[in-house]
Amino acid sequence: MNALLTDALFDPIRIPLDQWFANFINWLTLNYRPTFQAMKVPIEVILANVDAFLQWLPPLAFIVIIGLIAYRVAGWRIAVFTMAAFTVIGMIGLWGLTMTTLSMVLASVLVCVILGVPLGILAARSDRFRGALRPVLDVMQTTPAFVYLVPVVMLFSIGTVAGVIATIIFALPPLIRLTDLGLRQVPADVIEAAEAFGSSEREILVKVRLPLALPTVMAGINQTIMLALSMVVIAALIGAGGLGRPVVEGLNALRIGLAGIGGVAIVLLAIVLDRLTQALGEERSSNGA
Amino acid sequence: MIRAENVTKIFGPAPQEALRLLRDGTSKDAIREATGHVVGVDDVSFSLKPGEFFCIMGLSGSGKSTLLRCLNRLIPMTGGRVVIDTEQGEVDVGEAGSKALRDLRTQHLSMVFQRFGLLPHRSVRDNVAYGLEIQGVPRKQRLERAERALEMVGLGGWGPSRTSELSGGMQQRVGLARALATEAQVMLMDEPFSALDPLIKMQMQEEMIKLQHDLGKTIVFITHDLDEALRLGDRIAIMEDGKVVQLGTPEKIIIEPKTAYVADFVEHADPTNVISAGTVSVELAHERVDVLRREGGNRVLAHRTQSEVEIVVDDDDHVREVRADGKRVELVPIDTLLAEEPPVARYRDRAAVVRAERTLRTLLEARNLVNLPVLVIDDQERLIGLVTEREIIFSIIEKRGRDALQEAAA
Numbered sequence: 147m148n149a150l151l152t153d154a155l156f157d158p159i160r161i162p163l164d165q166w167f168a169n170f171i172n173w174l175t176l177n178y179r180p181t182f183q184a185m186k187v188p189i190e191v192i193l194a195n196v197d198a199f200l201q202w203l204p205p206l207a208f209i210v211i212i213g214l215i216a217y218r219v220a221g222w223r224i225a226v227f228t229m230a231a232f233t234v235i236g237m238i239g240l241w242g243l244t245m246t247t248l249s250m251v252l253a254s255v256l257v258c259v260i261l262g263v264p265l266g267i268l269a270a271r272s273d274r275f276r277g278a279l280r281p282v283l284d285v286m287q288t289t290p291a292f293v294y295l296v297p298v299v300m301l302f303s304i305g306t307v308a309g310v311i312a313t314i315i316f317a318l319p320p321l322i323r324l325t326d327l328g329l330r331q332v333p334a335d336v337i338e339a340a341e342a343f344g345s346s347e348r349e350i351l352v353k354v355r356l357p358l359a360l361p362t363v364m365a366g367i368n369q370t371i372m373l374a375l376s377m378v379v380i381a382a383l384i385g386a387g388g389l390g391r392p393v394v395e396g397l398n399a400l401r402i403g404l405a406g407i408g409g410v411a412i413v414l415l416a417i418v419l420d421r422l423t424q425a426l427g428e429e430r431s432s433n434g435a
Numbered sequence: 436m437i438r439a440e441n442v443t444k445i446f447g448p449a450p451q452e453a454l455r456l457l458r459d460g461t462s463k464d465a466i467r468e469a470t471g472h473v474v475g476v477d478d479v480s481f482s483l484k485p486g487e488f489f490c491i492m493g494l495s496g497s498g499k500s501t502l503l504r505c506l507n508r509l510i511p512m513t514g515g516r517v518v519i520d521t522e523q524g525e526v527d528v529g530e531a532g533s534k535a536l537r538d539l540r541t542q543h544l545s546m547v548f549q550r551f552g553l554l555p556h557r558s559v560r561d562n563v564a565y566g567l568e569i570q571g572v573p574r575k576q577r578l579e580r581a582e583r584a585l586e587m588v589g590l591g592g593w594g595p596s597r598t599s600e601l602s603g604g605m606q607q608r609v610g611l612a613r614a615l616a617t618e619a620q621v622m623l624m625d626e627p628f629s630a631l632d633p634l635i636k637m638q639m640q641e642e643m644i645k646l647q648h649d650l651g652k653t654i655v656f657i658t659h660d661l662d663e664a665l666r667l668g669d670r671i672a673i674m675e676d677g678k679v680v681q682l683g684t685p686e687k688i689i690i691e692p693k694t695a696y697v698a699d700f701v702e703h704a705d706p707t708n709v710i711s712a713g714t715v716s717v718e719l720a721h722e723r724v725d726v727l728r729r730e731g732g733n734r735v736l737a738h739r740t741q742s743e744v745e746i747v748v749d750d751d752d753h754v755r756e757v758r759a760d761g762k763r764v765e766l767v768p769i770d771t772l773l774a775e776e777p778p779v780a781r782y783r784d785r786a787a788v789v790r791a792e793r794t795l796r797t798l799l800e801a802r803n804l805v806n807l808p809v810l811v812i813d814d815q816e817r818l819i820g821l822v823t824e825r826e827i828i829f830s831i832i833e834k835r836g837r838d839a840l841q842e843a844a845a
Contacts, residue, residue, distance in 0.1 A: 342546040
């Protein structure tokens with residue numbers, strides 16, 4: 147018995163939950179590993195394409211393009227900051243790893259949106275579905291990230307794709323919650339007006355609810371991106387590529403400099419992504435208010 | 436145009452059972468206590484002619500908004516029927532299938548809301564075009580029609596703006612334009628002006644009257660403000676506790692409130708726009724009108740309190756001549772007097788003539804311009820009565836007409 151788990155008082159009535167848990171995951175692995183492996187395929191395709199594109203793009207072209215996007219959505223200050231941040235990342239020698247991290251974040255956020263927005267819509271439509279979903283989301287959100295990693299490795303093996311899957315599980319809940327919230331917050335009088343002019347439920351969703359919920363959904367996407375970024379780094383523990391690698395390696399070999407620049411690049415990337423998605427949400431809501 | 440027959444709405448999990456109780460004569464309070472069901476609208480019937488402006492007035496909780504929503508089934512009714520005339524024949528709103536209901540809402544019934552209900556992410560123009568978009572009208576065409584509707588409400592050129600840039604009054608004009616754009620014959624208006632400043636509200640009411648005059652829509656207008664109902668409505672239904680307690684013309688409601696509840700409202704209402712000159716005037720046959728003598732075939736009449744003013748009428752009651760202190764004075768239509776700018780204060784040289792259907796307000800406005808009895812005539816130009824200051828003041832204070840006046844005098 148593991149020394150961590152003993153306590154004289156409770157030993158006689160101890161529940162072997164750790165055993166059950168291990169058994170369950172083993173059983174899943176034995177019987178369903180091929181299914182889980184097949185689930186990797188679409189994520190692998192998305193990730194491979196995004197990564198290939200970002201690695202192919204010359205750094206200068208990337209910096210110009212992201213600068214223009216930043217200027218468009220967030221104004222010149224943030225555009226300048228964005229371009230400077232990526233230049234610094236290149237100058238400290240982490241361009242390639244940063245692009246891998248970015249592609250992992252983008253791939254996982256893309257999958258999160260594909261899964262999360264429809265689930266949010268269903269949750270907003272049905273109180274029962276929402277009630278059933280809630281504990282699942284609570285578990286997903288509060289389980290420490292490291293706990294995901296073991297079952298993910300067993301079911302999906304190690305590597306970048308497995309890292310993205312762990313990231314998706316971790317980053318999905320706020321998007322579902324905020325989509326649900328945004329849709330429910332649409333004022334009843336606006337919906338009633340749309341109904342009075344003969345709109346079908348579908349039209350109300352597409353023409354009224356979703357556009358009005360968009361700022362909240364964008365806030366959800368912002369949260370998802372931030373969570374994804376933090377998880378992507380942890381995912382280096384299970385062999386995922388990207389900026390987590392110098393951090394983990396620096397930790398293992400006590401190479402403070404390596405871990406330090408990895409941290410700097412992550413922070414810069416986080417600030418850029420946060421400002422850009424926040425500006426996107428604010429732009430919509432100020433147009434919309 | 437719209438016929439409501441015994442419309443009843445009961446809120447709760449098993450409304451049909453509660454409806455049976457209600458029809459068996461159980462009181463609303465007893466139903467609420469026994470079953471937890473709330474009766475929102477209780478057995479309301481009315482029938483509207485095309486082009487009629489129908490006001491439903493009541494306090495909050497009286498069921499007026501619920502009743503309005505039963506007309507287009509935003510709230511499904513529990514019992515009774517609503518029938519709407521369309522070019523394709525009568526449609527029973529309660530029985531309509533989803534397609535028929537959609538057609539009804541897109542083409543025949545439009546609606547204006549107290550809190551506007553505009554889409555904040557759309558431009559003014561796209562808001563106005565919303566109903567047409569749902570109908571499937573092509574983009575170019577619906578934007579043209581939206582622009583036309585915007586011009587009708589005085590917002591021509593505002594199409595590209597955001598609704599958030601507009602004041603409350605302007606937002607409600609957008610709401611109005613949205614309803615007009617679908618060219619539905621019936622407009623349901625749920626306290627459309629209640630959220631507006633008093634001045635803007637007055638202005639909107641005036642424009643509403645004009646729009647109604649130009650377009651001849653059939654309007655069901657909800658309000659909690661009796662003055663508003665009196666100004667706008669051809670007929671008014673007053674609701675209390677889910678029931679219509681009185682339905683009639685504004686003047687009838689002011690002069691003959693049927694219940695204490697209505698009387699209570701009427702007490703605070705401004706009667707001057709409602710009570711007509713004909714109603715306040717003293718009839719020629721009344722004892723306060725003296726026949727002084729005959730001159731040839733004509734009678735010479737005078738109001739008892741102003742006997743120095745003599746009115747000469749022929750056998751058909753047409754006015755021949757008016758004299759004040761023995762001097763002949765000119766007869767002037769009241770509108771001519773009111774239109775004079777600046778007012779010519781030649782009190783005793785002129786006597787005002789007014790048609791019976793004009794309001795007390797007109798008489799009041801003319802008060803400073805003439806101090807002789809105002810001559811009230813019918814549509815054949817025959818003299819039917821006289822109005823002096825006494826009658827005007829009595830009507831304002833008592834909010835009652837000639838009959839009451841005669842009783843009071845007797």
